[in-house]
Amino acid sequence: MGEVECRVLGGVEVLVRGRAVDLGHARQRHVLAVLLVEVNQPLSAGKLIERVWGERAPRSAVSTLYSYVSRLRGSLSTAGAGLRLARHSGGYEAQARADVIDLHRFRSLVARARGARDQEAGELLRQALVLFPEGDAFPVPDTPWFTHLGEVLATQRQAVELDLGDVLLRQGREAELLPRLLPAVAAQPYDERLAGQLMLALHRQGRTVQALEHYQSLRRSLDEELGLTPGAAVQHLHQQLLGAGGQAVRPPEAGVRPEGVVRPEAPVPPVPHVVPVPPATTDAHVASGPRAAEPVAVPRQLPLAPAGFIGRRLEREQLAKAFGRIVVVSGPGGVGKSWLAACWAYEEAGRFPDGQLYADLRGYDAGAEPLPPSDVLRGFLEALGVRADAVPEDQTAREGLYRSLLADRRALVVLDDAYDAGQVLPLLPGTPTCTVLITSRNRLSSLVVGHGAISVSPAVFDDRHAGELLAERLGAERTGAEPEAVASLVKYCAGLPLALSLVAARAAAHPGFPLAALAGELADATGRLDALDTGDPAVSLNLRAVLAMSRRALSAPARRLFDLLGLVPGPDAGVAAVASLAGVPRGRARLLLAELESAHLVHQHVPGRYLLHDLVRLYARECVASDEAGERADATARFVDFHLHTAYAAIELLDGAHTPFKPERADPPAPGCAPWTPPDFTAAHSWFAEEHACLVATQELALSAGLHVQAVHLAWTLISYQLGAHRLPEYARVWQTALTAAERQPASVPRILAHWRLGHFHALSGRHSEGLDHLHRALVLAEDAGDTAGRAHIHRTLARIWELHRDDRRALDHATEALRLYEELANPFWLANQLNAVGWLHARLGEYAQGRAYCEQAYTLHVKHGRPGDEASTLDSLGYISHQTGDHAAALGHYREALAQFQATGDGANEADTLAHIAETLTALDRPNEARVAWSQALDLYRSQDRAADSDRAEAALAALPLE
Numbered sequence: 001m002g003e004v005e006c007r008v009l010g011g012v013e014v015l016v017r018g019r020a021v022d023l024g025h026a027r028q029r030h031v032l033a034v035l036l037v038e039v040n041q042p043l044s045a046g047k048l049i050e051r052v053w054g055e056r057a058p059r060s061a062v063s064t065l066y067s068y069v070s071r072l073r074g075s076l077s078t079a080g081a082g083l084r085l086a087r088h089s090g091g092y093e094a095q096a097r098a099d100v101i102d103l104h105r106f107r108s109l110v111a112r113a114r115g116a117r118d119q120e121a122g123e124l125l126r127q128a129l130v131l132f133p134e135g136d137a138f139p140v141p142d143t144p145w146f147t148h149l150g151e152v153l154a155t156q157r158q159a160v161e162l163d164l165g166d167v168l169l170r171q172g173r174e175a176e177l178l179p180r181l182l183p184a185v186a187a188q189p190y191d192e193r194l195a196g197q198l199m200l201a202l203h204r205q206g207r208t209v210q211a212l213e214h215y216q217s218l219r220r221s222l223d224e225e226l227g228l229t230p231g232a233a234v235q236h237l238h239q240q241l242l243g244a245g246g247q248a249v250r251p252p253e254a255g256v257r258p259e260g261v262v263r264p265e266a267p268v269p270p271v272p273h274v275v276p277v278p279p280a281t282t283d284a285h286v287a288s289g290p291r292a293a294e295p296v297a298v299p300r301q302l303p304l305a306p307a308g309f310i311g312r313r314l315e316r317e318q319l320a321k322a323f324g325r326i327v328v329v330s331g332p333g334g335v336g337k338s339w340l341a342a343c344w345a346y347e348e349a350g351r352f353p354d355g356q357l358y359a360d361l362r363g364y365d366a367g368a369e370p371l372p373p374s375d376v377l378r379g380f381l382e383a384l385g386v387r388a389d390a391v392p393e394d395q396t397a398r399e400g401l402y403r404s405l406l407a408d409r410r411a412l413v414v415l416d417d418a419y420d421a422g423q424v425l426p427l428l429p430g431t432p433t434c435t436v437l438i439t440s441r442n443r444l445s446s447l448v449v450g451h452g453a454i455s456v457s458p459a460v461f462d463d464r465h466a467g468e469l470l471a472e473r474l475g476a477e478r479t480g481a482e483p484e485a486v487a488s489l490v491k492y493c494a495g496l497p498l499a500l501s502l503v504a505a506r507a508a509a510h511p512g513f514p515l516a517a518l519a520g521e522l523a524d525a526t527g528r529l530d531a532l533d534t535g536d537p538a539v540s541l542n543l544r545a546v547l548a549m550s551r552r553a554l555s556a557p558a559r560r561l562f563d564l565l566g567l568v569p570g571p572d573a574g575v576a577a578v579a580s581l582a583g584v585p586r587g588r589a590r591l592l593l594a595e596l597e598s599a600h601l602v603h604q605h606v607p608g609r610y611l612l613h614d615l616v617r618l619y620a621r622e623c624v625a626s627d628e629a630g631e632r633a634d635a636t637a638r639f640v641d642f643h644l645h646t647a648y649a650a651i652e653l654l655d656g657a658h659t660p661f662k663p664e665r666a667d668p669p670a671p672g673c674a675p676w677t678p679p680d681f682t683a684a685h686s687w688f689a690e691e692h693a694c695l696v697a698t699q700e701l702a703l704s705a706g707l708h709v710q711a712v713h714l715a716w717t718l719i720s721y722q723l724g725a726h727r728l729p730e731y732a733r734v735w736q737t738a739l740t741a742a743e744r745q746p747a748s749v750p751r752i753l754a755h756w757r758l759g760h761f762h763a764l765s766g767r768h769s770e771g772l773d774h775l776h777r778a779l780v781l782a783e784d785a786g787d788t789a790g791r792a793h794i795h796r797t798l799a800r801i802w803e804l805h806r807d808d809r810r811a812l813d814h815a816t817e818a819l820r821l822y823e824e825l826a827n828p829f830w831l832a833n834q835l836n837a838v839g840w841l842h843a844r845l846g847e848y849a850q851g852r853a854y855c856e857q858a859y860t861l862h863v864k865h866g867r868p869g870d871e872a873s874t875l876d877s878l879g880y881i882s883h884q885t886g887d888h889a890a891a892l893g894h895y896r897e898a899l900a901q902f903q904a905t906g907d908g909a910n911e912a913d914t915l916a917h918i919a920e921t922l923t924a925l926d927r928p929n930e931a932r933v934a935w936s937q938a939l940d941l942y943r944s945q946d947r948a949a950d951s952d953r954a955e956a957a958l959a960a961l962p963l964e
Contacts, residue, residue, distance in 0.1 A: 004082040006101040008033050009153070010133040014076070014083065022075050027052065028068045030146070035085065035094035036101050037149065041297065041385075044091040046686025054143030054607065062680050088908060091682070093944075103153075106131045110160055111353040118167050125164040132157050144607045159350045165197045174201035185214075189221055192234045199234075203241055211241055297385035301358040302345055302414065303605055312340055318456045319344045319437075323351065326428065326436045326453035328444045334498030334613075337439040338416050340458055345414055345437065352435070354409035357383060359427075360571070363419030364441050370419040373426040374729065377402055380413075380427075390947075393728060393765060395426070403430045412437065421446045460495030463487070469497065473504035478515070485515035492522045498613065502601075506553050509598055521552075547619045551601070557584075558595040563627055564635050565602070565612060566620030569701040570694035572611040576676050577694070580642035581635055583672025636705045637670040643691070643698045644710050645675035647717035650684035654720050660793040660830075661753045663713050688721035692730070699734055703741050711741035712750045719757065732761045748785040752778045756794055763801040771801060789830075792821035796834060803841065812841040829870070832861035836874040843881050852881050872901035876914055883921050891921045912941035916954065928961045935961070 007013040012029040014021040023029045034051045035043065049061045058064060069092055073085050083096040098104040106128050113124035132153075161184065168177040181198045188194055195218050202211035215238045219230055230238075319327060319340075329337045349356060359376045362369070377398040381391050384405045392398050406429040418424050418440040424447065428436055438444065438453075447453040461469065467486055471479045479486045493499035507518055551559055561582050565573075568581065579589035593610055596602040602610045612620060624632060651659070669675055678684040688695075695718060702711040715738035722731040735757040742750035759774030775798055782790035795818035802811035819834045839854030855877045862871035879894030895918045902911040919934035939954040 004096070004100050006036055006083060006096065008036050009102050009106065009131060012036075016080060024068070024071055024075070028071060031065065031068045032072055032085075032094070034145075035092060036096075037103060039094045039096055039098050039101055039104065042088040042091055042093040044686045044689065045682035046091075046690065048092065050607070051143060051145035054145070056143075062682050087903075102131045107156075107353070110156070110163075113163065114353065118170050122164060122167040122171065125160055125167065128160050129157070129164070132160075156350065162193055162197070165194075169197060169200055169204075172204070174204040177201050178205065189218070190225075192218070192231050195230075196234050196237050199237060199241065208241055212238070215241075297383065298353075298355040299357055299380075299383035300355060301383060302342065302349070302356050303358065312336075312458060315340055315456050315458050316344060318454065322437065322454055323435050324432045326447055326451055327438065327456060328447055328453050329437065329439045329456045329458065330441065330443045331458050334496045335458055335460055336497035337458060339497060340456075341414060341416065341437050341439050345412060349412070352410055352412040354406075354411040355384075356412040356414065358414045358416070360416045361418045361423055362571075363417045363423065370423055373423055374398060376415075376427055378729075381405070388727070399426050402427075406434055407431050408433055410434070415439070418442065418444065420444070461497060461500070462495065463490050466490040466493065466495050466500055469500050470504055470507075473501070474507055474515075478511075482515045485519045488519035489515065489522065492519070502547065505598065509553070544619065547601075547616065551619075551623065554595060554601075555592075557588075558592045561589075561592045562596055562601055562620055563624040565596075566617065566622070566624035567632065567636055567639065567701075568612075570697035572605065572609045573694065574609050574691070576646075576674070577639065577642050578610065580673040580675070581639045583635070583638055586674070633705070634670065634672070636701065637707065638673040640698055640702045640705070640707055640710050640714075641669040641673045642675055643695055644702075644714055644717070645669045645673070646677070646687065647695065647714065649675065649677045650687050651717045651720060653678055653681050653684040654688075659719075661716065661749070661756070661790065663716060663749075685721070688718070692718075692721065692727070696730055696734055699737055703737055708741040708744045709750075712738045712745075712753065714738075715757070716753065728761060728765060732758070732765075735761060748781050749787065749790070752781045752785070752787065752790050752794075755781065756790075756797065760797055760801075763804065768801070768805055772798075775801070788821055788824055789827075792818045792825065792830070792834075795821065796837065799837065799841070803844075808841055808844045812838070812845065815841050828861050828865035832858045832866060832870070832874070834858075835861065836877055839874075840877045840880075843877065843884065846884075848881050848885050852878065855881065872898045872910070875901070876910070876917070879914075879917060879921075883917070883924070888921050888924045892918065892925070895921060908941060908944075912938050912947070912950070915941065916950070916957075919954075919957065923957075923961070932958060932961050 003017050005013075005015040007015070012023065012033045014023060014032075023032060030052045031048060034048055045062055045065055048065055049057050052065075053061060069085055069087075076083050076085065082100065083094060086093045086095050099108065109124045109128040109131075113121040113128070116124060161180070165177055165181065168174070177197070178201050181194065181201060185191075185194050185198050195214065199211040199214055202208070202214065215230070215234070218234070222230060229235075315329075329341050331337050345356060357380050359371065359379065361376065362371045374395050377395075378388075378391050381398065381402055382388060384402075386401070386405075392401060408431060411429070411434045413427065413429060413434060413436045415424055415427055415436065415438045418438050420440075420442055421444050424438055424444065428451070438447070443455065443457075444453070448455050467479065467490055470486055470489065489503055490500075493503055503518065503522070507513065507515060551562060554562060561578070564581050565578070568577075573581070575586055575589055575593065578593060579586040582589060582592070584592070593602060593604070597604055597610070601616055602612055604610050676687075678687055695714060699711050699714040702708075702714060715734040718731075718734055722728075722734070735754055739751070739754035739758060742754045745751075755774045755778035759771045759778060761771070762768075762774060763771030775794055779791060779794045779798075781787075782794060795814045799811045799813075799815035799818060802808075802814060815834065815838045819831075819838050822831045822834045825831075835854045835858035839851040839858060841851075842848070842854065843851035855874050858874045859871050859878065862874060875894045875898035879891045879898060882888070882891035882894060895914055899911060899914045899918065902908075902914055915934050915938035919931045919938060922928075922931035922934060935954050935958045939951060939958065942951040942954055
């Protein structure tokens with residue numbers, strides 16, 4: 001394998017020329033394991049902490065993580081390993097060829113085997129199994145992420161064993177296979193694929209009687225233990241053996257699995273962002289961005305696996321024909337569409353080596369508008385490896401890039417809860433190698449007619465399957481003891497899986513209660529969910545009755561929390577936000593959420609974050625609407641204030657004390673609200689990333705609740721995160737909401753602020769005239785209000801916009817006016833920044849003496865009054881001026897000092913540009929070898945940032961350098 005080997009399968013180890021590198025203690029190794037699993041993918045510190053420590057993260061987790069990475073870097077550097085731990089803004093990335101890591105090599109071998117002929121496929125699968133030792137797939141700490149990964153890897157290894165068995169059978173090597181099959185079948189007696197392999201191997205060895213006996217044993221076990229019958233594939237094989245008459249039975253064709261087999265129960269989806277790299281891949285190939293001809297990230301986006309799936313044999317047989325097709329699973333709410341789709345997706349995840357994309361389209365979510373396709377495309381593109389700032393703003397361009405990245409790839413796209421075909425059409429990959437699985441309450445007939453989609457319509461359960469679901473959840477002994485009560489429960493639930501699951505949860509919570517008592521309680525519940533449209537009034541009636549019964553069974557505090565959750569506007573909510581919503585301590589909120597979760601009224605879809613099924617949320621909204629208006633208003637205020645005050649604390653860590661238009665805090669927060677204070681920059685950035693969708697929804701809640709000041713302030717707290725993540729559509733959305741709120745306030749500052757930010761958005765989006773219109777409105781308002789700081793900030797933005805529009809002279813006019821206004825204010829930070837801006841624009845116009853004078857003044861102010869790193873941009877400007885005036889030695893000094901500061905603050909974009917400037921200056925100094933190093937470093941960063949034009953420029957400069 002070469003000089004470097006990285007191992008994560010069965011243990012974490014790095015070998016350099018056969019010698020192990022000292023990776024430190026176990027927890028430090030676990031940090032490296034996470035980075036290796038997602039090699040060449042930046043990970044935020046927040047994600048690393050969650051994965052390594054789970055909910056047991058120490059208060060000092062960020063600093064501890066930093067020290068671990070620092071030690072690992074030292075060990076790897078000393079050993080000369082071809083593995084680099086790079087720091088990014090807010091996180092880290094392991095940079096290496098993916099094929100030096102056993103996990104990625106394993107997956108690459110398996111992917112190659114699936115497209116190879118039997119002889120080559122068998123050898124590739126054997127090589128994969130050699131990499132993956134028996135026993136624990138990933139013996140690491142018991143955190144949700146590592147547990148999830150271990151289950152994934154165990155499932156993948158088992159699939160390789162099965163694939164190798166098929167190959168050996170096709171090659172007539174059943175004698176070699178039998179010793180492996182016997183213990184495997186004993187360990188997994190219900191796996192029909194294993195059973196079929198064993199039956200065929202026994203038959204081929206002249207032991208047909210034993211093969212038939214094994215089928216009978218399998219049939220009895222399935223019937224007695226699970227109440228099931230063998231699948232169609234095994235039954236067909238049994239019939240072939242009965243009529244074989246000594247003739248050999250033909251094994252499955254290469255690459256084809258028998259349909260209808262039972263695979264390991266609810267396999268867990270693979271971990272996100274694993275990038276298998278073909279063996280011949282070069283370093284340059286790995287580092288490059290997601291262009292059409294190069295590998296992209298392999299997303300694994302399926303949510304947590306559903307449990308206890310039963311029945312649906314007909315629907316699963318229909319889905320077995322789905323590969324390479326569009327499938328629409330339609331039916332009323334609560335019928336189990338998502339349940340069916342998720343279980344099938346998990347069972348067949350191995351058939352999609354290029355990944356699984358998933359999106360909840362919120363088509364029928366009572367608390368939110370359907371998700372726009374453009375938002376979904378952004379998420380999919382980022383999951384496929386496209387950096388946020390490289391996602392096209394144009395919808396057509398997004399669709400084209402999405403389809404290009406999926407061209408000829410075997411991927412699964414799951415679109416859950418679609419509203420109509422118009423929402424879905426932009427998300428279709430357009431390639432027969434991909435499978436699209438859509439769930440909707442709408443039949444989406446146009447997809448069936450116009451795109452050849454398969455239509456699958458799961459019905460409510462019949463009495464037998466409904467009874468089986470209750471027996472599976474409660475135990476056959478309990479349900480068998482009260483058949484009449486079970487029949488009543490089945491009747492009242494009308495065969496709706498959601499209702500049956502809620503009843504089962506209620507009964508399971510009280511194992512000593514007779515089921516007859518629950519049936520009697522349910523019989524007394526009346527009413528209906530007026531807004532619910534399942535297409536069946538009886539189902540609507542009984543679902544509401546089931547929900548009412550579940551709610552009544554809660555303790556009074558949990559019942560109150562359930563009602564209040566009807567106010568939550570976003571897709572989910574974290575524990576801290578829920579605690580403030582209810583006005584209780586976080587520990588108490590966790591206990592109440594656990595009670596709701598045990599009743600199946602909430603779902604913890606990721607650790608610490610909870611959501612409600614859309615039908616349950618609808619019911620919760622109805623319940624909270626009947627509560628006291630004052631209680632609703634107080635809870636809304638607490639929920640809004642939690643997000644606002646936490647965001648205040650976070651933005652101060654991100655932006656410091658001198659952010660323009662910084663509003664006064666609406667202190668104190670509402671009584672009972674307990675905001676969180678992030679400990680450092682990394683935690684603040686991670687919080688914004690995790691809560692972004694909730695913050696946007698909470699701002700709209702604030703507007704609808706008449707909390708207009710909070711609505712504007714929430715928009716202000718999102719400026720840095722949304723611009724840094726290049727989330728321009730959301731940026732526009734929050735500022736449009738903010739403008740509506742601002743216009744309902746007498747003060748002029750909120751309106752100035754909203755027009756300023758909307759002008760900035762339009763300019764960044766290429767709508768120059770609209771941007772200028774908003775900015776001039778803001779300027780008039782600021783002048784009327786006598787707001788000197790506001791006028792200065794707006795002129796500064798106007799200068800930047802004219803610079804983007806390539807009118808440097810007009811830009812300089814606005815920058816000079818901004819400088820004049822800043823000189824009236826006692827803020828040296830603002831003044832220093834503007835002196836640099838004026839100096840830079842003079843330099844762009846070729847007026848180098850004036851430019852240097854302004855920039856030197858800016859540098860002096862930054863050194864005297866600023867924070868470490870504030871002067872980096874000014875040093876870069878001074879370097880540019882020195883280079884342009886022929887003082888290359890001085891330019892090199894300025895650039896190198898600026899580079900060190902950009903690296904220290906994690907500013908990767910400016911780091912890359914400054915490396916390019918250094919390379920240009922070294923070339924001018926006739927130092928081509930050093931220039932080559934600087935250009936190569938810049939090129940690596942440009943590629944990692946998907947800056948295609950800058951990458952091309954760096955490549956051209958490298959090619960033009962003379963060889964020494």
